[in-house]
Amino acid sequence: MKTISKLFLYIMCLSTTLLTACAQQSDNSKIVTITKDSTKMNDEQNLSEEELKKKLTPEQFHVCREKGTERAFTGKYYDSKEKGTYKCVVCGNPLFSSDTKFDSGTGWPSFYAPMDTSKVAEHKDKSYGMIRTEVTCSKCGSHLGHVFEDGPQPTGMRYCINSTSLELEKK
C-alpha cells in the first residue's frame, strides 16, 4: 500500500512538472502574437522574422533581413531621377531624400547623406575580407547597404544602398 501511494505521489509530481513546462511553452508562443499590436499597425519593427518572410518578397527578405546585396545595375532606383523620399521598404522609416541622390556609376542608388542621421545606424562590417561600414534602418534594423568616404561634397560620404531596401514616395 505504501509503495502505491509513493508511486502516486511521484506521478503527481511528474505531471505537475510537465504541466508547468507546457504552460511555459504556450506563454512563449503568445508573446509572438501579442507583438502584433493593433495600435502599432504601421510599426513593422515588432513583426517576427516569420511574419516578415510572409510580408516581403524573397529578394526583399534576403537583402533586408539576411544582409544580401542586389546585383549592380539591376535595382529599380539606381538610375532614378524622380523627386521624393526614399523610405525603408520594411517599416516606412523615411531614410533618404532624392535631393541628396547622385549618380555614382556603381549601379546602386547613392546618396551623400541620410534624411537625418538618426534615421540610419552604422556598424563595422568585416565580412568578405573587407572592413566596411554597414548601414541599417534605425527603426527596424533592416540592412540597407554600406557607406564609404569617397562621396561628393558637401559631406564627402557615399551611402551605397540597395534599391530592394527602398520604396520611393514620389513628391
Ligand SMILES: [Zn+2]
Ligand atoms: Zn525600417
